[in-house]
Amino acid sequence: MMPSKLLYRLFFLCFVLGSITVNAQSDKQKALEAKRQKFEQELQQLNTLLFSDKKKEKSIVSSVEDLNYKVSVRRNLIKVTNDQANLLTREINANQNEISSLRDQLKELKETYAAMLVKSYKSKSEQSKVMFLLSSDNFKQAYKRLQYIKQYTNYQKEQGELIKVKSAKLQELNTDLVRQKKDKDQLIAENRTAQKELEKELDEQEKLMASIRKNLSSYTSKIKQTQQEIDRLDREINKLIKEAIAASNKKAGNSSLSQGFALTAEAKALAANFVSNKGNLPWPVEKGVVKVRYGTQPSPIDRSITISSSGVRIATEKGAQVRAVFEGEVLAVMGKKYSNPTVLIQHGNYITAYKNLAKVYVKKGDKIATKQDIGEVFTDTNGDSILFFSLHKEDQTQNPAYWIYKM
Known part of the structure; x- marks a missing residue:
């Protein structure tokens, strides 16, 4: 036993x-x-x-x-x-x-x-x-x-x-x-x-x-045209960020060849805080779904054509308020030269861009708080309300999905 x-x-x-x-x-x-x-x-x-x-x-x-x-x-x-x-x-x-x-x-x-x-x-x-x-x-x-x-x-x-x-x-x-x-x-x-x-x-x-x-060539042409307009705006944003980098280095007395922002102690702390919140930043709109993700991908209309997205395209509701994902300072408000208004907000050596706005509530130099409303999304004639959102470290784009909570 x-x-x-x-x-x-x-x-x-x-x-x-x-x-x-x-x-x-x-x-x-x-x-x-x-x-x-x-x-x-x-x-x-x-x-x-x-x-x-x-x-x-x-x-x-x-x-x-x-x-x-x-x-x-x-x-x-x-x-x-x-x-x-x-x-x-x-x-x-x-x-x-x-x-x-x-x-x-x-x-x-x-x-x-x-x-x-x-x-x-x-x-x-x-x-x-x-x-x-x-x-x-x-x-x-x-x-x-x-x-x-x-x-x-x-x-x-x-x-x-x-x-x-x-x-x-x-x-x-x-x-x-x-x-x-x-x-x-x-x-x-x-x-x-x-x-x-x-x-x-x-x-x-x-x-x-x-x-x-039945009319694929016409749709393909429109896709290419839209991509060209998006690329043109992206180049303009990139140019503006590089000019801001150069201006910060000139002010700090650094070489004109410097590749990154010359940051003050306060700006360094802000950037560190921004990085510490990676993956937990709020969405730039209260309600939204990502229609187009970051990076190069085949067009849903003609898969032989690739489309390039420097950020994400978020579908939201008509009249949706666009809000800052983090505290910072308005670097620029870009007008209607190439598209609807765009707001750039600087967070140390990071930049967030909010494109395709109908209304803008801020101006260059404004101090911005997290989740502060900065504008209203634009709604096109088809009834689509799409916010183009991108995130940059210096002049290099980042995948917003890694930064925004559950994106």
Whole structure:
């Protein structure tokens, strides 16, 4: 017979290891659920910002861009929901196996415990215990027999406790199993609905693309023209930043060949604070979705053409207030030479640019606070309200997604 303490410790170890596995699976489910909720919120925001007004006539290009983005989010939602359902299947199987094992263990424990109770009942009188001790050949044997009686009594108690613990664990697993099956059924139902929505969106997308293919050269020409206008504005911003760098070095008495800003102690502290908030900067609009991300990427209209984005293009609501993502000073307010107004805000040796504004509330030299409104986004004739936002270190662009919270 296994010593009682060793048996109890072995069971406790198995119980802890099982709990760790369950907790690990639970953590995975929590992470997947957080992702699923994120995609659902993104879809809700997309519907509000881009698809709420069915009467509004949009350009085909804008409609394709919107649908492409919605389809990508929908696919991500379907994938993460599938992952959740698959993980639940594995958890359900593991639970069923553990329930089966626990039932076998409980059966064996109860049989053993019942046998011990019968044996104890037959030799329960104090007289039989005394006779068992007195019949010892010597004191040492009597002491060992006394210890055996104590151990046997403790073992009975521990067996009883083990039965209680395992019974409670079995009940808990059965409750979890019911919940898991219910959750899985709900996820499968939600995925079916999402799949149907995706099929509708893909059909609509194909109709739009078929219309575009009839006059592809015209759309391609417009894409190239738009890219040229964006590049022209980017060059103007880059030129302005380089002039500001040169001016700061001239003022500090540095060489005209210096590549970076000559910063005061206050400006250095501001830049350090800006960097320390990387990944946690607020969005430049209260509500928005990123339609075009940073970097070079194929055009959604003609994938043989690449478009270049020095920042991100954020779709927002009409009349949305544009706000500074961090405290700083207005470096420049660029007029309508190449596009709608642009505001540049300097944060030490970092610059944030807010392009495509309808109204501007600030002027060069103004001190700006984090989340301070600096203007209003422009809404075009198609009803699209797009903020072009970029972030620069000196005269080099940075990916805003690494800086803005959950972008």
